[in-house]
Amino acid sequence: MHEVAPSGINHPRRRAVLCALVQDYIRTREPVSSKALVSGYQLNVSSATVRNDLAALEDAGYIYQPHTSGGRVPTERGYREFVNQISQVRYLSGAQRRAIQTFLTEPLGVEEVLQRTAQLLARLTHHAAVVQYPSITRQALRHIEIVQLSPTRLLLVIISEAGDVTQRTLDLPAPIAAEDVQNLRVALNASLSGLEPSHFAEQASDLGRDLSAAARPAADSIITELSTTLEPVYQEKLLVAGISNLARAGNELSSGLSEIIEALEEHAALLRLFKESAAPGHVHVSIGSENHDQALAEVSVVASAYGSGQSGPHLGVIGPKRMDYPAAMSAVRTVASYLTKSLEI
Known part of the structure; x- marks a missing residue:
């Protein structure tokens, strides 16, 4: 989108x-x-x-x-x-889609799937391609304890399936009774234990029916805090393919080609960009100075997240500002969708 x-x-x-x-x-x-x-x-x-x-x-x-x-x-x-002004992302041809599906649906390990994805994006777009590694671990909720500090303030003790313990202080939008706090603790553990943040929303509507009207705003605030705390941490590591495509861009990148390649190899500038990029299903385009890094001032970056999380991991392409944007956006969006299905994340 x-x-x-x-x-x-x-x-x-x-x-x-x-x-x-x-x-x-x-x-x-x-x-x-x-x-x-x-x-x-x-x-x-x-x-x-x-x-x-x-x-x-x-x-x-x-x-x-x-x-x-x-x-x-x-x-x-x-x-x-x-x-x-691009009103919709161009669709890839049937042949291109079949090639992507064949390329990414064979039973392979994660490392090889990511390598194939980077190579595929580079071939489809004729630009350099980058793919961020997915999360190190999935973060599911094991248990939550709720301690009432005041009518409008709670202490959350969040325990993940991996055994990590996190404490969060939460200010509520409205006062809540002690009885409602106890009911919240029971209802949240019954509904959300064993689930990852991506599945919390599915349970939220059912959860609301079991709570008083006064407790529902607190439940929404707690679920938001749980989702933020348990959001997967993505590895700050990228796979890069198609660097030779940058050299073929002609005089457009000749003055800064070495700096661009260095930025791709060091990863830091791209990872900063990815943190600003779009959620899964959306495509983010940054052009030249919008990249906020001198090494990337002569290129455009087209990126999207993949997976079920709201903040990554990401993949994208890097090329000259004279880029076929509709084609690059289409390739990035489609490959991200197939990669999500391939890895089932």
Whole structure:
């Protein structure tokens, strides 16, 4: 899923001209002229009108002219506007989907599945690909003790199936009686013991029917705290494939290629990006300076989480800003979905 962001361009025709220019530049790698836009895209306006629109887009910082007598190319802001206007992620072909399914559904160990996933993403997109290792352990709830400190404050003692003990102080939205606290403890242990956070929501509605109206807001707050405490911890380790694809990007990355490769090998910058990225089923795109790391200032990163958790692990692709964003977003989303099914996490 990809949500369309509000446009920074109020003029629909100029948005269409910009999107056509970005698509043409991605395809040809050459600055785009007004003549190429009029002849190659159904804009239904004259070349003079397109020239005026290009001048306005240039003044607004969406495109620029590398050479005085040549065409225009997108700026970072232009790419961002283009990505924001992608109304839906392109679907992969049937052949591509079958290849992914075959590649990832053979009975393999986790390490080999992750290696295959990185290689597959690199082949599908012709960019570098990264896959984060899944959690070290699954965190299920063994038991919870609840101590009432005041009518609006509880002490939670959370014990995981692995034997880890965590204490949390919780401020409630409304006062709660001692009897309701006892009922909460019994109901939560009966409903949630042995379950991972991803399954808590399924039990929440049934749990509410067994509690008083005063206890239900407290139950919601406790379940939220349990989910946060028991959320799996993901390994800060990445598998990387397709680094040679970056070298094929031409002059676009030549000045910073060594820094980009170093960032991929060190993992820290990408792991920071992944923490800001989208939940499973959604695709996150960061472009150039949005990556908040000088080593990644010349690339775009398309990423998504996989698995049933809400915060990772992640996978994605890294390539030049002149990237086929719809294709990359589609590949990342689809591969993440198949990887989730393959690992059953």
